[in-house]
Amino acid sequence: MARMGIGIIGCGNIAATYLRNAALFGDVDLIACADRVPEMAERRAGEFGLRAMGVDALLAEPAIDLVLNLTIPAAHREVTQAALAAGKHVFTEKPLGVTLREGRELVAEAERRGLRLGSAPDTFLGAAGRRARALIDKGAIGRPVLGTAFMMGRGMEHWHPNPQFYYQPGGGPVLDMGPYYLTTLVNLLGPVVRVSAVARTGEAERLITAEGPFRNTRFPVGTPTSLLSLLEFAGGAVVTFGASWDVFRHSNHPIELHGTEGSLRLPDPDTFGGDVALSPRGEPWAEHPSEPEPFGAINWPFDAPRLANYRMLGVADLVRSIREDREARASGRLALHVLEVMEAILTAGETGSAVSIEGAVERPAALGEDEATALLSSDAA
Numbered sequence: 001m002a003r004m005g006i007g008i009i010g011c012g013n014i015a016a017t018y019l020r021n022a023a024l025f026g027d028v029d030l031i032a033c034a035d036r037v038p039e040m041a042e043r044r045a046g047e048f049g050l051r052a053m054g055v056d057a058l059l060a061e062p063a064i065d066l067v068l069n070l071t072i073p074a075a076h077r078e079v080t081q082a083a084l085a086a087g088k089h090v091f092t093e094k095p096l097g098v099t100l101r102e103g104r105e106l107v108a109e110a111e112r113r114g115l116r117l118g119s120a121p122d123t124f125l126g127a128a129g130r131r132a133r134a135l136i137d138k139g140a141i142g143r144p145v146l147g148t149a150f151m152m153g154r155g156m157e158h159w160h161p162n163p164q165f166y167y168q169p170g171g172g173p174v175l176d177m178g179p180y181y182l183t184t185l186v187n188l189l190g191p192v193v194r195v196s197a198v199a200r201t202g203e204a205e206r207l208i209t210a211e212g213p214f215r216n217t218r219f220p221v222g223t224p225t226s227l228l229s230l231l232e233f234a235g236g237a238v239v240t241f242g243a244s245w246d247v248f249r250h251s252n253h254p255i256e257l258h259g260t261e262g263s264l265r266l267p268d269p270d271t272f273g274g275d276v277a278l279s280p281r282g283e284p285w286a287e288h289p290s291e292p293e294p295f296g297a298i299n300w301p302f303d304a305p306r307l308a309n310y311r312m313l314g315v316a317d318l319v320r321s322i323r324e325d326r327e328a329r330a331s332g333r334l335a336l337h338v339l340e341v342m343e344a345i346l347t348a349g350e351t352g353s354a355v356s357i358e359g360a361v362e363r364p365a366a367l368g369e370d371e372a373t374a375l376l377s378s379d380a381a
């Protein structure tokens with residue numbers, strides 16, 4: 001198969017990450033980029049040597065087989081739908097849609113058209129995610145019984161100049177950061193069947209302290225900023241998942257899982273690397289660093305903190321899945337399940353009643369070390 005022609009729609013912040021990483025992968029050929037603001041597309045095209053196009057022209061371009069949707073969440077549905085209607089495969093940034101209904105429509109439409117739909121996050125395919133999956137699969141902690149997952153911080157208004165949208169319906173800590181934690185958990189434990197939650201809003205108004213036009217102004221908060229949920233997995237495990245933007249400092253590990261034979265500790269699931277630690281039957285933690293493994297080395301010296309950032313790995317796997325006629329790992333179906341769980345957390349938090357999850361999903365096939373290496377271009381391997 002020739003390399004797959006890819007066009008990007010949405011040339012903001014995260015587009016630079018995908019564009020920089022594209023050169024690592026053998027099967028992907030970035031051709032063009034588009035944005036509803038033409039200057040954004042021109043800037044990224046100039047930086048990375050692509051063609052800047054209008055959105056409609058990009059969708060009509062026969063050399064483009066796959067659209068990478070890197071627009072804002074509110075536009076994900078519209079852009080993914082337009083790309084599918086133009087006969088393109090799609091990989092979209094998270095979340096798949098902002099409601100379960102949107103997500104269901106997109107997955108159904110891709111299937112109806114015989115096109116592939118993939119979705120971020122793909123961090124679970126990084127070195128730490130693969131290590132944790134291999135340990136679980138070989139029974140290193142026995143049967144998983146319970147666990148904890150915490151995404152907690154102070155929110156966005158101290159660094160983001162226009163943070164208001166994060167605090168309105170469609171935003172909030174669960175929809176914004178939940179995909180990383182929940183996709184990792186589903187990859188390790190399988191599908192969720194029931195969700196309970198309690199929601200709180202720490203402050204009714206937030207004060208913007210970041211530099212910019214809104215500095216020292218307040219805005220009202222329209223969605224809960226602290227949610228503690230209980231996730232029951234089909235396999236029997238139960239995990240407490242806390243997501244909050246009301247926390248100044250804490251000492252909880254991002255994810256810990258405890259089974260009949262031991263405990264497993266995972267690093268921040270928003271990165272591809274970090275240390276996985278295993279304690280068999282109460283022995284001291286044994287650290288498994290990600291650094292030597294494919295997609296585990298720190299490669300991101302541009303922002304603090306320094307981290308392993310290989311966004312685009314899920315796209316490369318999706319492209320390979322077409323050639324191999326198998327399901328992509330970071331699939332639309334997986335993202336749809338995660339979206340259903342996130343919506344259930346919000347509903348359970350609002351109503352106080354547990355919510356059953358209807359859609360089931362299989363765990364994606366584990367990504368082996370050789371298979372991961374084979375996704376790299378010969379220059380990068």
Ligand SMILES: NC(=O)c1ccc[n+]([C@@H]2O[C@H](COP(=O)([O-])OP(=O)(O)OC[C@H]3O[C@@H](n4cnc5c(N)ncnc54)[C@H](O)[C@@H]3O)[C@@H](O)[C@H]2O)c1
Nearest residue numbers: 010011012013014035036037040070071072073075093094
């Ligand atoms: N910024 C990050 O660090 C980060 C990290 C991981 C994931 N994400 C996700 O990536 C996505 C984009 O985030 P971002 O930070 O790059 O946002 P951004 O606002 O910097 O960029 C989004 C771009 O999409 C364009 N756009 C919006 N609607 C469009 C439409 N209908 N058609 C064409 N172009 C359109 C905007 O003009 C803008 O240039 C979001 O889903 C976000 O959750 C961002």
